[in-house]
Amino acid sequence: MPREAALDSSASRTSPPPMSKRKAVTAITVGNALEFYDFTVYGFMTSVIGRIFFPALTSYAQLLLAIASFGVGFLARPLGGLVIGAYADRHGRKKAMNLTIGLMMLGCAMIAFAPTPSLIGFAAPALIVLGRLVQGFSAGGELGASTTMLVEYADRGDRVYMSSWQVASQGLGVMFGAIVSNVVVSLLPASDLDSWGWRLPFVLGMLIAPIGLYIRSQLHETLGDVPAAEGAAHATLGTLLRDHWADLLKASLLFLSCTVGIYVVAFYLPTFAAKELGLPVQVGIWVGVVFGVINFILAPLSGRLADRWRRKPVIFWSRVALLVLVPPCFLWLVDAPSAARLYLVVAILSVFLTSQFPALLVMLTELFPRHLRASGLSIVYSVVVAVFSGFSPFVLTWLVHASGDKLAPAWYLLVVTAVSTVALLWLTDRTGEELDGPAPDGSLKAAP
Secondary structure (H helix, E strand, C coil), X not given: CCHHHHHHHHHHHCCCCCCCHHHHHHHHHHHHHHHHHHHHHHHHCHHHHHHHHCCCCCHHHHHHHHHHHHHHHHHXXXXXXXXXXXXXXXXXXXXXXXXXXXXXXXXXXHXXXXXXXXXXXXXXXXXXXXXXXXXHHHXXXXXXXXXXXXXXXXXXXXXXXHHHHHHHHHHHHHHHHHHHHHHHHHHCCHHHHHHCHHHHHHHHHHHHHHHHHHHHCCCCCCCCCCCHHHHHHHCCHHHHHHHCHHHHHHHHHHHHHHHHHHHHHHHHHHHHHHHCCCCCHHHHXXXXXXXXXXXXXXXXXXXXXXXXXXXXXXXXXXXXXXXXHHHHXXXXXXXXXXXXXXXXXXXHHHHHHHCCHHHHHHHHHCCCCHHHHHHHHHHHXXXXXHHHHCCHHHHHHHHHHHHCCCCHHHHHHHHHHHHHHHHHHHCCCCCCCCXXXXXXXXXXXXXX
16 A cells, blocks of 8 residues: 555544544543442452451451452453453444443442352352452453543543543542442441441442443544454454564563552552551551542643653653652551551552553553554553452462561562563653654554
């Protein structure tokens, strides 16, 4: 195909959709927030679920198995990322995002209405695990499809800002989950909480999912006129591994620090505060609110900064700040545990985790051509989260228990951040370039 014809074809695929950016951001953000509420609310209820579904075990074993069942949801993420990501690249981002909400609602229903072990024995925790697998499959495809749509709605000068609403919506979902869980745990007597109250956050997740479906129905598709045959031929794991294996490797390494950090700070610290520092369970749950508020407020500001000052500097200096601050923050918290210190440590670390996330998402999205974009991002995100991030609470619970070192989470996060940052050396900063436009040598960015 002549270069001029190729550019015309690319332009037709990237023409602005009829929906305004503000409406698109609202539709994608609200739906994504509901998705993350449904997936993460389980993390805030692990202590209660462990007590109910593993009653014959010690309190430590109950906690460990409940956290492991939280991590099980991440095992299905790579498969969900591959299947739903490919679906988004073949049939559209909008259809894929609607599919993820439907699957997440199904997973919530399986957990909300799961019988207890007193009724069906071992099958009860098995149903919980199955529900988590369904949720994980859904979550595996959500970020790739929704982030891709946000980036494709954007202009070359505001891509990070647009993608920042993906990050902000995650914070909104985590915050909502933390508030609902805290209200349930705080207001209900222990007997009511154990008999039926623990189900309420999951029932609520089911009830609000149709709202997300309706809002997303208003979106306009951004995939464009890429032929279905082309998508079917190329949107596969084989193509990604053959033609983009180096991009997948670099993206996964770069993603490692941010995702591990978020799961350590937002999901492990509440458990750490309760079990290792002796703080009330309710204090730990409010960690999610602190993280969510900072995430929601700071992500768009960070997006604007990265669009103006480039992606790499924002990511690099955010990580330098983490390397400097993580050890003293944990040492200060462990030295004299209190709710105030816990929230301040979470707030400080959340600032530098959030500030790098939008720029990071865009750099990874820009690595892949249009017909592989949702698949590539979904697979990178879901594999990294499944292998490292989702099981970080489990690993750290075991590590602290085995070593007796309450600073183990700090050393873990420090090493992961340092190793992950090396990937910046091998990635190109594409600030100001067209997403699918011509490269300096005249070739198309979108070409496989």
